[in-house]
Amino acid sequence: MLKQLMLSKKIEQRKSSLAELLVTGESLTTRSQELEASINEANTDEEVVTVEEAINKLEDEKRDFDEKKTNLESEITQLESELDQLNSKEPIKNERGNKEMTKEIRNVVGEYFTREVEEFYGELRSRLEARSNGQVLPAGEAGAELVIPDIVVSRIRKRIGDFTTLYPLVDLVKAGGRVKLILDVDTAEATWLDQRGALPENDDSALTAVEFDGFKVGRVVYIDNSLLEDSIINLDDYLTTRIARSIAKAVDKAIAVGGGASVKQPEGIIPAIPVANQVTASPTYAEIIPHLGKIDTGEDASGEIIAVMHRQTYYAKIAALTLNVNSEGKDVVQLPNLAQPNFLGLRVVFSNYVPQDTIIFGVFDKYTLVEREGTRVDMSGHYKFREDQTAVRGVGRYDGKPVMPESFVQVTLVEGA
Structure with a gap:
């Protein structure tokens, strides 16, 4: 039980960090849009150099953002998988209130919740969480x-x-x-014929x-x-x-x-x-x-x-x-x-x-x-x-x-x- 509590705490912390990071991602999107306007407005060489430096800085921040986001989502998925595996092994209450899980139920849970199923729900949950945090997914991903x-x-x-x-x-x-x-x-009905005969070709x-x-x-x-x-x-x-x-x-x-x-x-x-x-x-x-x-x-x-x-x-x-x-x-x-x-x-x-x-x-x-x-x-x-x-x-x-x-x-x- 203590192990589950610790995993839940870690998941909560990572999700909080991810939510904060997504807010930063929105600001990066806004800055990117502003830079697009600046590119069109830049006329002198000095202005072009300034915009270029800003673009390079923004690209570095985007790479850092993507890396942190990927790591957090990977950690959350892994921690949730560990938590689900522990929960599946926990005894559940039957109708009489006894804390026993039958061997058959354990087998069904183990056979069904394979790595493929866990990865599917991990990806689904990741998308749902992004949506619940107000993140607007890119058009290519939102309806994917x-x-x-x-x-x-x-x-x-x-x-x-x-x-x-x-x-x-x-x-x-x-x-x-x-x-x-x-x-x-x-x-x-099927056609009767000699044991060496060929079935009629008429169809x-x-x-x-x-x-x-x-x-x-x-x-x-x-x-x-x-x-x-x-x-x-x-x-x-x-x-x-x-x-x-x-x-x-x-x-x-x-x-x-x-x-x-x-x-x-x-x-x-x-x-x-x-x-x-x-x-x-x-x-x-x-x-x-x-x-x-x-x-x-x-x-x-x-x-x-x-x-x-x-x-x-x-x-x-x-x-x-x-x-x-x-x-x-x-x-x-x-x-x-x-x-x-x-x-x-x-x-x-x-x-x-x-x-x-x-x-x-x-x-x-x-x-x-x-x-x-x-x-x-x-x-x-x-x-x-x-x-x-x-x-x-x-x-x-x-x-x-x-x-x-x-x-x-x-x-x-x-x-x-």
Whole structure:
């Protein structure tokens, strides 16, 4: 504990020195601008010599400034890394208040917070601190993107699944690059032939080829400057949670009701459902069940049929269907399992992007979502001085569309339909 306190004190001292140094840097910038004006105004040889001497002196001071700034930032990063390593080894309190960290938690922390991750957060923190101290970064650096290490990208992608309901259901394809991608979504059967025969060269994949783009989705996250004093562990949790949660909501909404390429979004399931598969029914089993027969996945009969609906639709209209009481007041049908929602055994998934009083039945792996590599964060050019917050933007790229729209049925519940 004493070691941590000493490191924290050293970090505080270096940060204070860095803040003072940045003020000096601003004065150097001002003097540089003044000298530019003096160069234009210098007419005599004597004036030119004077300006030249001033420029040489300023250049020496700039070199000294850059060296001191680099050394301080390097010391701060190194000290913070040491502090984070010590903090990661400190026992944490569990729910019972015991100061014990399990071996599994220690392993996860050790495997995740590699040198690459620590350097990434060290650079991110350095930029945030410069912004919080009021330093205006040069145009070439202020918007420079900071590429997230693969291990952090994987963590964000895993956390996206924690905040979504539709994302885990669809066919996910991960691809690199930013160019358009053409995928063969055909599920036709393979060709039988002699053991020494050659596969036929005729290719009808053009009939089932689907083009996918990589539309950008992003979220500006405001980081309170108090977090700059916190550990990398807490900064990572804050940043990855908010980026993952916001991207997850956007992706889920796009899967359900996305407007397609015309609005730079993935194409949603609901807008693509064929008119023949859009039906109305009374909220009764007898009226709803026959419409499941409209689900058409071609010759491929595999795939789980799932019911997706608004949470309120389930509890207001569907859950009560299994609750029946006879004239003697006895239950004659099994009570609904509210903890594990289902529709006569079919899995029910909630999505509040589906309109109320509407159920989408379908084989959701007939929707293909392309997730591009290269998730990144970059600095915003704005700093919220009043709130002591700095903006960081998280960006991802996705495209998706239902490759077999006839694999979905939209049932709108109407009383007395």
